[in-house]
Structure formats: C-alpha cells, structure tokens
Amino acid sequence: MLKQIGIAQNRVDGPMKVTGEAAYAADRRPGGQLYALAVRSPVAAGTITRIETAAAKSVAGIVAIYTHANAPAALDWHADPAVMALSGEGLGRQALEAAEPEAPPPYLPMTGPDIVFAGQWIAVVVATSLEAAREASLLVKPIIEPHEASVEIDARNDRFLEPGFFFAADMQVQRGAWPDTAAKQQIVSETYRTPMQNHHPMEPSATVAVWDGDAVTVFDSTQGVMATREYVARSLKLPLDKVRVISAFVGGGFGGKNQTWPHQALAAHIARALGRPVRLQLTRADMAVASGHRSQTEQDVALQAASDGSLTALRHVSRVPTSLHGNFFEPSGLNSLMLYEAAALGVRHHVVRKAFATPTPFRAPGETPGSFAVESAVDELAHALAQNPLDLRQRYIPSRDHYHDRDWSSNNLLECYRRGAEAFGWPEGVIVPRARRDGHELIGVGMATTAYPAPALPAIVRLRLRVEGKLQVETSATDIGTGMYTILAQTVADELSLPVEAIEVRLGDSNFPHAPTAGRSKSTASLLPAAQHAARALLQRLAAAVREPLSELSNVALQDRLKAAGLAELEAEGSSTGLQVGQQVSFYSFGAHFIEVRVDEALGRVSVTRVVSALDCGRIVNPKTATSQIRGGIIFGIGMALMEDAAFHPTRARMINDNLADYAIPVNADIPEIDVIFVGEPDNRFNELGVRGLGEIGVPGTAAAIANAVFAATGQRVRNLPITPSAIVRGGE
Amino acid sequence: MRSFEFLQAHSVEEALALLALPSTKALAGGTTLVDLMKLGVEAPARLVDIQALPLTEIAVTGETLRIGALASNSAVAADPSVRRLCPALCDALLSGASGQIRNAATMGGNLLQRTRCPFFRSHDWPCNKREPGSGCPAHEGADAHHAVLGTSDACLAVHPSDLAVALLALDAEIGIRAGHAARQVSLAAFYRLPGETPHLETIIGAGELITHIDVPITPLAATSRYLKLRGRASYEFASASVATALHCENGRVVELAVALGGLGTVPWRDRQAETLLIGGPLSEAVINRFCDALLAPARASAANAYKLALARGAIRRMLESASC
C-alpha cells in the first residue's frame, strides 16, 4: 500500500543542509591539506613561449607550481586518448566519427604549449593556504605568442561536420520531398538564436584528494561517483578498488558535474606527487570554462501548413559548435523529431569547431534550445493562420512516437493542455498583439509544449536492517538537490511499512552499490525499482532467518524479529534492469507552459507575472520535491529567456562575464508564483510504480512561451535570446 | 590575496596619521575593497579599519541633513527623517546591492566604490584604469554595458554608485579631512572625468578621509525620487537610472534637478539643460528637448545606444508622473 509515496514530504536532508552539517567536497579539511588553484590563459589561441613563475614562487607558503613544462613528468600527467574518451572531452565522439574519421588529439590542460581556448588552464599553484594560492595565481605570467581565433558561427564560410546518431536519434533525418510552395499554404521560415549559457551551480566544483598508501579517497562534487572513479583511476593507472569517490552532497550540477573534467583527476595526481592531501578548488571564473557549458545555437526552422493548420512540412536545421578538440554539440532537433509529424521532415545538425571550451549537457540539452526555436515557430504559424496557438498545438499532439515508429507507453499531453489552460485562463480565439494594456504595461500571454525522454539504467540499492538505529539504504547515486534522499526513503518506507523517520539514506559513495550518474532525468526510474526489490529481498531474508512465512511479517517491528533471530544486522540488495533493448513502446514525459508577461516598452522591462505548467511525468513520488524541480526548471527558462548570455569579446574571443555579477540569472524578485500541475497518471508499462524522472522537463518550452507572450504583448517577435532591455527598446524604435 | 598589515584606528586623528603611511587604505564595510583585493585589483600594504570611528550620525542641524561617512547604507535608507527630507536618497540606496551588503556598506565606501567594468575587475585583461597605458578592451567593440557620457579614448567605465546619482540631484556636499585640514566639496566636483587619467577617479587624495555628507534641506529635495532600470528586478547595477526632483507652482516648473546614473563615467547632470524646463509647463515636447540637450554629448555605439533610449524613457516617466 502506498502511504508515503505521493505525500509531500520535506527533504530528509534539509535540516543538515540549512544547519551546515552536510559536508560538501570543499568542506572536508583533512590534516595537512594543501590548496590548489588554476591559472587561466587570457588569450584564445597561441603558443606558450614561457611561463614566468619566479614572482609566484616567492609568495610565502607556496609549495609547487605546475605548468606544461613540468606537469607531465612530475605528475605523470598525459593526454591519454583512452582516458580522455571517458571524460567530458569524449562525449559525442561517436556522433562525429562518420563525418570526421580522424579525431583531433584530445585536449588536456598542462600537457603542451598550445592554447586552444581562452580560459584554458595553463598552470596550477599549490600552497599551504587559499590566500597564498590566490596571490601566487595572480603572479604567474604566461608569455604567449597569440594566433587568430573565433567563437562566432559563420553560416556561409564555416566548414561544418554532419554528425550521425546522437542521443538515440539520427542527427540527419530527411524524409519526404519538400513540397512546392502551393497556394493555401502558410509558411514560417525563420532563424532563431540562443546564446551560450553557463551552468553556475551554487557550489563551485572542488576536489579534495587524500592518499592512504597506494589508495586514494577523492571528495568531489559530481553527479556520478562511479564515472568519476573510473576516470580518476584510469588517469592514475590504478585499479578501481584503489580509488574511492565520495560526493554525499552536491550543491547543484545541472550537467556541469555530469561528465568528468581534468580537475577531478589532477587533484589526485598532485596529492600523490606532493605526499599531502590537496584541495583543487574551481573559482567562479573557472566554472565558466573548466566544466562545460551550453553552447550557442543557430537554428533555421521552416514550417508549412495547410490553411486548416495541418502540418505538411517541417525543416529544422541547427548550426551548433563544439570545441577544437572536444566533441559535444547540442542535439537541438530532438523535440522536432519527437513531437511533430509532417510528410516532409528535415531535421539536421551541422557542427563546427570553434576556439572555446568544450560544451557539455546542460539541463535538458538539445530540447532546451531546440524547443525555443520550434515552439516559437509554431506560435508564428498560429498567428499566420489566425488560429489560437493552443488549438493548433492540440491538432499536433503526436498520436505515437512517429520517429521511432512506436506507441507511447502513455501520453497525457492533451490533459496537460486542458488542465493548464483551465488553471491559467487561457483565452479563446485569435490572440491579437498589443491588445491588452494596464497603465504603462502591455500584457501578453504565450504558451509552449515541453517534452522529455524517460530513460532508465540498471541500478543497485542495498538495505541494512540493524537491531538498533535506523534502517540504512545505500547506493552510489547522488542527490544533486533533486530529492533523491527523500524519495528513496519514501519508497523503502512504503515497502516495509515504516515511517520515513526510521530510514537513513546514504548516497554518493563509490563503495556503495552501483547506480548511474544523475543526469537526463533517469535516476528516479532507475533507483526506485531497485529500492523496492531490495526491500522485498530484505523481507524474504528476514522471513527465512526467523522461519516465519513472509505474510506474517507485515505489521511487526522488523527490528524485534531480527533480535529474536539473534542477528545483529541483515543486508539485502535489489536491482533494476533499466530499459530493455528492443523496447516495444516509447517512454516520454510531456507538458505545457502557460505564461503571462508584462512589458513596459519605454523602460525596456519584461516581467513574467504568471506561470502555469501542467505536466505528465508519471506517478509523482513526492509532490513537494517534484514541484520544486519543475519550478527550478522554469526559473532556468526565465533566465534563458530574459538574461543569460555568456558574452565573448569580439576580437579576443574570450568570455567577458565569467562571474555572477556580470552573468545575470534571475533573483527571487523576478519570479512570480509558479503553479505546477501534475496530471499524475502512473506509467505502469515503464515500471511498477509508474514513475518517471522530471529534473529537466521544466526547462524546454519556457523560453519560447515567454517570447510568445512578449509577441502577444508588443507585436515584437524576438528570435534572438535573451530578451534584454536593449532588445525591447530597440524594437520600440 | 597579497598579505597586508591590519591596523585599527580609534579616533579620526589616529586614522589620519595611519592613512598617511605609504600604500595604505581605509577599510570601512569592506564590501568593495576586500573583493578587489581578492581579485588582485587592489593590493594595499596596509589596511586601516575605520569602523570604530564616531562617524555614524544621521542628524538634522538647521538647514542641513548630515550623514556620517560610516553610517551604514541600511541605516540611512531606513531613517525616517532621510525618507521625509530626501526620499531619492533612500530609494537609491535600497535599489543597490542586497540587504546583507547594505548592512555592511557605508556611505563613504559607497561613494568610493570602483567601477564594475569586467575588464577593470579581472587582473588579466588590459585596462587603462587599473594599469595606465595597457589599453581598453571595451573600446574594441565590447561596450554593451559601458558608458556613453563622459567617456574618453582611454576609458568607458561606468560609475556604479546609485547613491552618488541621488546626491548629485540633491546638491550634496562631501566633508573631507586631510591631516588637520577639513574641506567641503560639492558632489558635482567630487568625481573626475577619465580623460587621459582614468585611474584618478575623485578629487580625494591619498591619506584623506571622508567624514560626512551634507544634504541641504529644501522643498525640492523633499520631492526627489529615484528610478533604476536594469536587466533583472533586483541585485544588479543600473543600465540607466535617474534621480529627479521637481517643484512646480501653478502648473509651471519653478525648480528641478535631474541626475543620470548608468550612462556616465561619473554621475551625470546638466544644469544648463535643466533651464529648458524651468518656467513653463511640462509638455512631452519640452521634456524631449531637455533629453536632447542632456544627452547631446553622448558617444554611443550600436551596442550601447539602448542606454539612451532607457534614459529618455526613465526621465519621461519620472517627470510625467510628478505632480506639476
């Protein structure tokens, strides 16, 4: 019986976090710890001729300075392609392979004199205090012979690569012939641009490495301790069991801690060389360049529809960059493939190498920039057809997964439209721009569809019943702020008829049973089935131990039974299998955002004043943490729509706003009440509980809904994000 | 951060004596200075903590509101007489930073805060203000957030203080002590245009101390207001801001003050342009003419011309909504 699942349960780790009891990576202070900070290249391309370190070395407390000149030998630090393939630099290689058979040599900082992007780490200083490290880092002076570099996409002159399969989809889908422009066809054909974005989780990444003989413990801030362990161990040329990675608490990741990055291994290499624990701390400026980012995109979207609105052709061509040596690019056409069916369909991706740091997944990669373009275009089409955008989208509800030629396991998008529109008070009929005004403000409403896959991977959860103390739940999964601690407790509580308070969940330790990295919204569906199985296995073992039938065990104190059996503790594991290959149906989540904005044109001000989002994400395990995830995603969307823009210097190709003063994200005062509605139908073909992950689905569509609302308010269609005061007053001119 | 000597002053005289030492800076709330020291932009050999000095008064004496240099931004913003006598001052302070920072920030420190230009604040960009003669990356087409008024070939950095903009509209004066000499300088004469020497920002000399700010108590000051425009609702510096004060009789402007922030290398005001508005009713046409005159010296690029539109919008909104 479900007692805890479905209850709005407070975060079980909440009190630890607000009292400071929760130890994050940089909070660990092993005795004798040294502090390491990086020095970044101010130029985007060039060759290091020399690095002056004399002044830095004279700072009191400096222990070591590593550069490409000494790091390879002193630290055994090399760009081994097999190791680099495990890191963030390797992600996407398979997709690019066909177009580019010979991979560029992998990038690893401090392995050679070449500068390949601005912000590249060219030295690391190690000192007995953070202050000394900081001072020395400012005194390291590189002498660099600069070369030309560019980060701008040039659609005409750039040499583009055509990638193959990525994110389980062909990046070059071409079906049907583009129809001739016949009469009675409505056409939208526009280019949309989204800027580069930085993850900037509240907790900057840090790695503390502590050696004990030939084994190392790495306290890290990562979304995946198992992947980190493998990368660090391979880099150190150690067997896996000599490396332990602990990431019990993570202050946000959003994809920036999803892959592995050089600092995670480098800390351990330095600690080994110096024979002391080392903390390698990324500064806020490092966070802009040393752990990935969402790249800018340029997307051409063309839609053709008959006068009744039925879609006859869709073309979505994305020009997306990757770095000179990495491989990840934004698969921004995914939602066009999954959500829209047209006889003529062209969804293509063109990738170009640019002199910036390697991009990486960022909360709903692909879907987020892609849905800005395609959901804006659908809105433009609705206006061209003089139809209500909601009516048009209802017509487009995908009856099945046309791209993979499979049915949906469940799809309640229509219900999302219905309940969201009702709660929002979505208007009927044609939306006339500039028709609503309140004093100096124009008011507009916009909407967009969101959708996100529901993957699952194999995971193992271990339970430990003890005669005293709480029942322990252990798995190497991380809680990056999502609520994993809490929903695991809820799940086990229900299986064992215990209160949540009787359970202690322990996460983020590579010595715990295997779980996948927390990313692509897969943890809930991977972990909870394993937790259920573990609980059932525990009951079975207990029944065997006390020689009572299983059915008798319900409603008795498990600890009493354990005591009676003369056991101090009893362990059991349960596993989940993840998605089966050759699945018969497609597992997806859907939703719709309804947003109201107010625009004061004279003051260049856009305020988001109302948000209602209705989502179909399966059974909701914890409405409180689930709502928080969706709200967080929508706030990301508001930031993307109105503020975020990692800006580059036009000639120096270096990021200007690599800090939180100049890289604006929303503050509380920018965020209205966000009403989140879960349709809540369990997806029982997916797993027994019918649960899907939902960490990302809040983001896609939000920026488009805002841009669509700005159009309804002002008549101004903004196709280049963000919609800044500058964009508003320029449009007014 | 470079190691430094930390000294504490217990009287103004002691502070002045200590500040006379080479490479020495006063430390008030530290919200600007410590930041810049961590970033390697400032590296004094000595800091003199002046927080214990008796300079926190907020007092009305005759025709003057006197605010001590060490009064916190929060205390001043919350003071009922400041609110009544010069509301723009409170609004400007409240529009700045965050509650926590305003609790620590002092009035003197606010006036002497340094530009938020990202090239200035990062030690490895060229910057003529930080390192005279090294160049200005903003001038190479990266000036979207930079100044359009009072700029020079050497520098485009915006003066960031909201407080200073309000004080400029309020005809405030700054009280300064150097050794045994005390002087009083109008805010309008306090800041220096960058010209060829952008590293020289104010008329205050090394070793000098701001002791107080005097705001004349006038009927005009009581009408003052502040409007700040920026890319998000709070916790951000101004893209454009305006402090206005307006005194009308029988539908005609008798007196007014309009100061601009976010556009200039220094807080900006043009008394000559203000005369265009005096004597007549406030019509859209005359406000436009005033804006034209006020912004005539602007040198804007395609990337930062929006600031001119924002300033016009803000001025128009403030004047049109004032009772006249």
Ligand SMILES: Cc1cc2nc3c(=O)[nH]c(=O)nc-3n(C[C@H](O)[C@H](O)[C@H](O)COP(=O)(O)OP(=O)(O)OC[C@H]3O[C@@H](n4cnc5c(N)ncnc54)[C@H](O)[C@@H]3O)c2cc1C
């Ligand atoms: C995140 C952030 C956001 C901010 N946002 C805004 C904003 O929106 N608007 C705004 O206007 N400001 C803003 N500020 C700036 C803030 O107002 C200033 O940092 C603060 O007012 C400085 O005061 P302080 O006492 O901390 O000065 P300190 O940092 O102690 O000193 C600053 C400088 O003034 C000198 N000094 C201080 N007092 C005296 C004195 N009595 N005599 C002589 N010299 C003195 C110091 O030597 C130093 O050079 C922001 C600051 C931060 C950190």
